[in-house]
Amino acid sequence: MSAPVLLGLSGSLRKDATNRKLLREAARLFGAETYVEADLNLPLYDGDLEDAEGVPAAVQALADQIAAADAVVISTPEYNKGPSGVLKNALDWVSRTGANPWADKPVAVMSAAAGRAGGERAQMVLRGFMVPFQPRILQGPEVHLANSSNEFDDDGQLTSAHYTKTLQVLMDKLRAEAAR
Template identity: 75%
Template sequence: MAKYTVLGLSGSLRKGSTNTMLLREAARLFGDCDFDLADLRLPLYNGDDEAANGVPDAVQALSDDIRAADAVIISTPEYNKGPSGVLKNALDWVSRTKNRPWNGKPVAVMSAAAGRAGGERAQMVLRGFMVPFRPVILQGPEIHLADSGNQFDANGQLTSEIYVRELTTLMQSLRALTDR
């Protein structure tokens, strides 16, 4: 078994974010890998700023990290029936870089939210956002972590056998896709 580099993108900047916790749990279930959490604290995209100053170093670093990763896992909260602005801004900025980091990249998407649908709508919209970048997005199982604030133990591990089973299956599929 090869040791892979896996990059996580959390659509939440909040300390104690359940989306970030879900990414860490996904990486654990992926198996032996070097996991890194991307920093999405980027300036808001503005074409005038880009024209005057070019792509910010932090954006280029994120793009380079995506390109270098063997696989990417994205988790988004649901804000007003869509992904977070933080995540959308990062995707918009990375689309402005020259190295097409997403092209052919194995990607798993998931969501964690307080509501009973677990961010299902946000995840659906996120999948649409990714289409122009041409990654290879796993289609399932879909992970929509509902009531996310009550789904982790003190060590940050999922407590529900159903979610653990489904996330394990998704990560096994991501590993198999990365093995190709």
Template identity: 70%
Template sequence: MTAPKLLGLSGSLRAESFNSKLIREAARLFGNCSFAEADLRFSLYDGDEEAATGVPANVQAVERQIAEADAVVIATTEYNKGPSGVLKNALDWISRCEGNCWADKPVAVMSAAAGRAGGERAQLILRSFMVPFRPRILQGPEIHVANCSTQFDDQGQLTGEIYVKELGQLMQQLRAEIDR
């Protein structure tokens, strides 16, 4: 049997992003899979740009990755009580592609943030951003990694037992959702 294709979207572009580490941990705990991380380094959405040159090739490439994935894992940081502009911009650009690559796609949403709520507000808003796309967003367990700078070891693995346990459960549910 072919390993499922899992795609990760991180709402942070930093090289040492905790949200990028979180999607990699999700893939590790998911188990046997083909995992890729989407590159969300898109220009800011501009309708004039789209009208003049169409949807950029890098946006179309990520849209294809989503369409071809069996499931998607999205992690967002929390900036000013909401998801990052990087992630919102990516969703806006991807929505301009033909069709709906998200329709009925199993999606797990999670967050890692410096604050004590672990990005809970950002994750709630991100879930609302996804509604028009009609994916199958898993409802839990909710993963909000608080004080994220203290939650990963030098190899980028989660150290908090509860986070590892719950992320593992979420990935088991995502695997089951693929098979549904």
């Protein structure tokens, strides 16, 4: 495969969120010539809205991005022992597009959080959310970036050799899975 397209989904809408920084580090280590960061700032899923107006254009655009990507990397914060509502909402909306762009798609899941577990519980719950879509989710190595606001330098790169090495292994596995 030449020039794989990597799509990143951040469970945080914040511009400078550590999950966005982690996605960008993942893209750098993946070696993606084409990295696209999805916009998950979508309306809340509402069946009445869907019935009245159909699937919003932004949701269809996200589904199309997933379908076009060679691989997807998702990074979620942990809110109340689970992934963000933003991320769950995006998954719910994409499931309404009439197709399953996730089917057989190579996906890496990771997390960045303020707590000492680094979003481990959120990541476990997110993996469960993905089951109906039947992607090829990598089983590891797991990347749980703890105390995430203190793990990046001014250029947005990870400062810990341990996290960088683990993320590199995960991205190497994702690239191999995308080439499969």
